[in-house]
Amino acid sequence: MESKSIALEHDEDVVVARGEVRTIAAALGFTLLDQTRLATVASELARNVVKYARAGRLIAQPTDSPHGRRGLRLIFEDTGPGIPDIAAAMRDGYSTSKGLGKGLPGSRRLVDEFDIQSAPGRGTKITVVRWL
Amino acid sequence: MATAQRIPILKVGRVLVVPIQTDMDDQTVVHLQERILSELERTRARGVLIDISLLEMVDSFIGRMLSDIAAMARVMDARTVVVGIQPAVAITLVELGLELTGVATVLNVDEGIKLLREEFGIEERDEEEESCGELSLLGEQINRA
Ligand SMILES: Nc1ncnc2c1ncn2[C@@H]1O[C@H](COP(=O)(O)OP(=O)(O)OP(=O)(O)O)[C@@H](O)[C@H]1O
Ligand SMILES: [Mg+2]
Numbered sequence: 001m002e003s004k005s006i007a008l009e010h011d012e013d014v015v016v017a018r019g020e021v022r023t024i025a026a027a028l029g030f031t032l033l034d035q036t037r038l039a040t041v042a043s044e045l046a047r048n049v050v051k052y053a054r055a056g057r058l059i060a061q062p063t064d065s066p067h068g069r070r071g072l073r074l075i076f077e078d079t080g081p082g083i084p085d086i087a088a089a090m091r092d093g094y095s096t097s098k099g100l101g102k103g104l105p106g107s108r109r110l111v112d113e114f115d116i117q118s119a120p121g122r123g124t125k126i127t128v129v130r131w132l
Numbered sequence: 133m134a135t136a137q138r139i140p141i142l143k144v145g146r147v148l149v150v151p152i153q154t155d156m157d158d159q160t161v162v163h164l165q166e167r168i169l170s171e172l173e174r175t176r177a178r179g180v181l182i183d184i185s186l187l188e189m190v191d192s193f194i195g196r197m198l199s200d201i202a203a204m205a206r207v208m209d210a211r212t213v214v215v216g217i218q219p220a221v222a223i224t225l226v227e228l229g230l231e232l233t234g235v236a237t238v239l240n241v242d243e244g245i246k247l248l249r250e251e252f253g254i255e256e257r258d259e260e261e262e263s264c265g266e267l268s269l270l271g272e273q274i275n276r277a
Contacts, residue, residue, distance in 0.1 A: 040190075
C-alpha cells in the first residue's frame with residue numbers, strides 16, 4: 001500500500017487526518033481497537049501541528065518490520081516554533097495553551113514506537129509506529 | 133467540508149437530548165458546547181443526555197467538552213449523562229489518560245433516561261416536546277431508546 005500525505009492547516013484537516021488514518025488502518029487489517037487508537041493519535045498530533053505550528057503535514061506510511069510484521073507509521077512534521085523542553089512537553093498535564101496536556105504523553109501510550117525531534121525555531125517531527 | 137455542522141439539540145420533557153451523529157471539527161465542538169449551555173439556560177432543562185454511540189473516536193478535545201458541559205450544567209442545576217460510548221473508544225480514552233470527570237456514562241438512551249429520572253430525580257413532566265434543533269431526529273432517538 002502506498003504512503004499518503006495529508007496537509008495540516010485547518011481544523012477540518014484534523015478531521016480528515018483521523019478519518020484517513022482509520023481507513024488505512026482498517027485496510028491493513030488492524031483491529032477496531034487499534035484503528036481507534038491510531039485515529040486518536042492522528043487527531044491529537046495533527047491538532048498540535050495546526051494549533052502550535054499553524055501548518056505542516058502528516059505522512060501515513062504502511063510499513064514492514066525486519067521480521068515481516070506489518071505496521072503503520074505516521075509522521076507529523078512542521079516547521080513551526082519547535083518545543084524548547086521536550087521532556088516537559090512529554091509529561092502528563094504539561095500545556096502551554098491551558099490544554100489538558102494529554103496529547104503527547106497520551107499518544108505515546110497508544111503506539112508501539114514514538115520518536116520526537118524538535119528544535120526551537122526549526123520545527124517538530126514526530127514519528128509513531130503501531131505494529132499489527 | 134462544512135465547518136458549521138449543525139448538531140441537533142432536542143428537548144424531551146425536562147431533558148436536552150443531543151445525538152452526535154458525525155465526527156466534529158474543533159470549531160463545531162466549541163459551538164455545540166455553547167449552544168447546549170444557552171439551551172439549558174433558555175429551557176431550564178434539568179438534564180443533558182449526550183448520545184455519542186456513533187462517535188468512532190473521542191480525543192482530548194471532545195473529552196474535555198464532555199467534562200466541561202457536565203461541570204457547567206451542574207452549576208445550572210442540571211445533570212449530564214453520556215450515552216453509548218463504544219468499547220474501543222472507552223479503552224482508548226483510558227490509555228490516553230482521560231477520565232470523563234463528572235460525567236455519568238451509560239450504555240443506551242433508555243438507561244440514560246432512567247438514570248436521570250431515578251438517580252437524579254429529574255421528572256419528565258407532561259409538557260409538549262419542543263425541538264431546539266431539527267425535529268426529524270427525534271423519532272429515531274425514541275425508537276432507539
Ligand atoms: N507541533 C508542535 N509545535 C510546537 N509545540 C508543540 C507541538 N506539539 C506540542 N507542542 C507543545 O507541547 C505541549 C504539550 O502538547 P500536548 O498535546 O501534550 O498538550 P496540549 O496540546 O497543550 O493539550 P491537549 O493536547 O491535551 O489539549 C503543548 O502545550 C505545546 O507547548
Ligand atoms: Mg495537544
